Amino acid sequence: xxxxxxxxxxxxxxxxxxxxxxxxxxxxxxxxxxxxxxxxxxxxxxxxxxxxxxxxxxxxxxxxxxxxxxxxxxxxxxxxxxxxxxxxxxxxxxxxxxxxxxxxxxxxxxxxx
Amino acid sequence: xxxxxxxxxxxxxxxxxxxxxxxxxxxxxxxxxxxxxxxxxxxxxxxxxxxxxxxxxxxxxxxxxxxxxxxxxxxxxxxxxxxxxxxxxxxxxxxxxxxxxxxxxxxxxxxx
Numbered sequence: 473x474x475x476x477x478x479x480x481x482x483x484x485x486x487x488x489x490x491x492x493x494x495x496x497x498x499x500x501x502x503x504x505x506x507x508x509x510x511x512x513x514x515x516x517x518x519x520x521x522x523x524x525x526x527x528x529x530x531x532x533x534x535x536x537x538x539x540x541x542x543x544x545x546x547x548x549x550x551x552x553x554x555x556x557x558x559x560x561x562x563x564x565x566x567x568x569x570x571x572x573x574x575x576x577x578x579x580x581x582x583x584x585x
Numbered sequence: 586x587x588x589x590x591x592x593x594x595x596x597x598x599x600x601x602x603x604x605x606x607x608x609x610x611x612x613x614x615x616x617x618x619x620x621x622x623x624x625x626x627x628x629x630x631x632x633x634x635x636x637x638x639x640x641x642x643x644x645x646x647x648x649x650x651x652x653x654x655x656x657x658x659x660x661x662x663x664x665x666x667x668x669x670x671x672x673x674x675x676x677x678x679x680x681x682x683x684x685x686x687x688x689x690x691x692x693x694x695x696x697x
Contacts, residue, residue, distance in 0.1 A: 564630075
């Protein structure tokens with residue numbers, strides 16, 4: 473089944489404790505992206521990757537890191553999480569950047585206390 | 586800076602009625618794409634419809650159509666014959682170059 477998977481789905485952590493949210497797609501897509509969703513703000517793009525080893529900042533990259541060592545994986549790293557990073561996070565992929573449809577993962581709900 | 590605005594935080598519609606969800610955008614680019622996504626209470630993001638800036642015809646997908654008015658910079662979603670299962674959050678989004686920008690969303694509730 474073609475899909476984007478994220479792990480974990482739910483995470484409660486404490487301020488300053490490094491964490492990684494994994495994202496994997498099995499559709500051989502070139503383009504991958506991370507978003508955070510907050511009430512009243514919609515989804516905001518954190519980082520995106522056009523292909524392996526090519527990543528760039530979205531609109532809200534502060535406090536996040538990403539890497540794209542393999543085409544299928546695009547982990548999101550929070551080196552020192554803070555409470556303002558409490559949010560719902562989505563990973564998405566598409567065949568290429570100009571594709572008209574992005575495939576979203578199921579979301580990861582992160583709480584930082 | 587590019588921006589997407591959805592002015593209706595919430596809408597309530599009777600089942601079987603048509604509903605229009607508003608979306609306006611701001612860009613100086615000539616080439617861009619406009620999307621609508623549905624997010625039911627279960628949380629997943631479901632792609633509904635796409636309109637390219639050079640497309641002359643309004644996009645349609647089943648009960649969904651996109652009313653694209655380029656000069657007014659609006660891309661409203663029209664759902665015909667609404668169903669209870671249409672109750673969800675709806676997001677308008679614009680693709681510019683490699684980025685995707687979302688509006689704040691509209692929560693649609695369909696009443697029986």
